Amino acid sequence: MPMMDIQDILVVDDSRVQRRHAVELCQTLGAGSVREAEDGTQCLAMVRQQTPSLLLLDLEMPRQDGVQVMQQMAKLEMAVPIVVLSSKDYLLISTVELMGRELGLPVLGGLQKPLRREPLLDLLQRVWTPRQAQQALEHCPAQEVKAALENGQILPYYQPKVQLSDGRIKGAEMLARWHHPEHGVIGPGRFIPVIEQQGWATELTMLMLKQGLKQWQSWARQGLRLPLSVNLSALSLSGDELVDEIERYMSGSNVPARYIIFEVTETAIVDNLAHAIGCAVRLRLAGLGLSVDDFGTGFATLQQLTRFPFTELKIDQSLVTGISGKPHLIAVFNSIIEMARRLQLATVAEGIESPEDYQLVAERGCHLGQGFHIARPMPAADFLAWARQKPEPPAAATIKENLS
Incomplete structure (x- = not known):
């Protein structure tokens, strides 16, 4: 990705040497404009005067450090994309990243100083969203979302899940996309929060399941039989009719139950735990798979x-993306893999976005993986073509050698 899209970068660092280094690095990458601030106070004043496209923020500064700057930005509702910089260890940097996101700030990631070209470019290639796209994340009106659900405009895209040891395709996760008759494809960030707020999550799950079963039949006739994963909010497990409805869908489709996996989210906020557990058990008794989604976040815990x-454990992308350069994430990842092994759970790493991350999670014994490095979510027709090509991620050959 050329950095031409980043028109104005503000570098904040009390060290003149480090600041000038960062400025020159950004200039060589093609940034439109690069400004400098030598402390937090000057940074806030410059942001008020002209909102930058990107903020490179040092944490260790006198008088007002980077943490205080982020806290002030949150209070003042300054939604500027931030890259955190520090000479401290990655555990501390990751903690600040989390703090910023909890404050509602668009923290893109964190890098160790001295700043180097390749890590910065890699980070921006993975997570940078131009301002126009950020503005497009405004939520759609609820009545329009409801109409889209009723009119069949929300369709599944399929993201491959591959066996990490050899790159072979082993399944796909179904992810909702809105095919708007006027605005084209609308991403989930604009309508999924509305669906959750309005209590339509079960309706979306059943819509995805219905389409997925039909697609599975079509692919099966062409020789492709793969497990499909469908997202299911744990809040949906409170409904008395859910399992009966799923079983009706399954029996009418003739799709073997072992090919459908429900990825359960938000398990920490179930109101009627006993009822939810009963629904989950019934799904398992019906032969369906059950995956704990986003493991490692506040919603998916050891409890x-x-x-x-569960039959499967999906490790959240926050513990996977960029893991190859973060020792503390590697330690956490190793513990999760060992625990899953003892519990006899299949493991899936989400958010694999580089060959280095792919190779590391594979070498640690994770079974499956998905992420942009492997393939982005795609329409059904494109997925079939992708699966037939059976592409092998660049790191797979090395992994075979290391595991043999």
């Missing part, structure tokens, strides 16, 4: 593994 009969 949930003792409550629900």
Whole structure:
């Protein structure tokens, strides 16, 4: 990705040497304009005067450090994309990243100083969203979203899940996309929050399942039989009719139950735990798979593994993306893999976005993976063509050698 799209970068660092280094680096990458601030106070004043496209923020500064700057920005509702910089260890940097996101700030990631070209470019290539796209994330009106659900405009895209040891395709996750008759394809960030707020999550799950079963039949006739993963909010497990409806869909489709996996989210906020567990058990008794989604976040914890009969554990992308350069994430990842092994759970790493991350999670014994490095979510027709090509991620050959 050329940095031409980043028109104005503000570099904040009390060290003149480090600041000038960062400025020159950004200029060589083609940034439109690069400004400098030598402390937090000057940074805030410059942001008020002219909102930058990107903020490179040092954490260690006198009088007002980077943490205080982020806290002030949150209070003043300054939604500027931030890259955190520090000479401290990655654990501290990651903690600040989390703090910023909890404050509602668009923190893109964190890098160690001295700043180097390749890590910065890699980070921006993975997570940078131009301002126009950020503005497009405004939520759609609820009545329009409801009409889209009713009129069949929300369709599944399929993101491949591959076996990390050899790159072979082993399944796909179904992800909702809105095919708007006027505005084209609308991403989930604009309508999924509305669906959750309005309590339509179950309706979306059933819509995805219905389409997925039909697609599975079509692919099966062409020789492709793969497990499909469908997102299911744990809040949906409170409904008395959910399992009966799923079983009706399954029996009418003739799709073997072992090919459908429900990825359960938000398990930490179930109101009627006993009822939710009962629904989950019934799904498992019907032969369906059950995956704990986003493991490692606040919604998916160790406690949930003792409550629900899961067959698969999906490791959240926050613990995977960029893991090859973060020792503390590697330590956490290793612990999760070992725990899953003892519990006899299949493991899936989400958010694999580089060959280095692919190779690391594969070498640690994770079974499956998905992410932009492997393939982006795609329409059904494109998925079939992709699966037939059976592409092998660049790191797979090395992994075979290391595991043999």
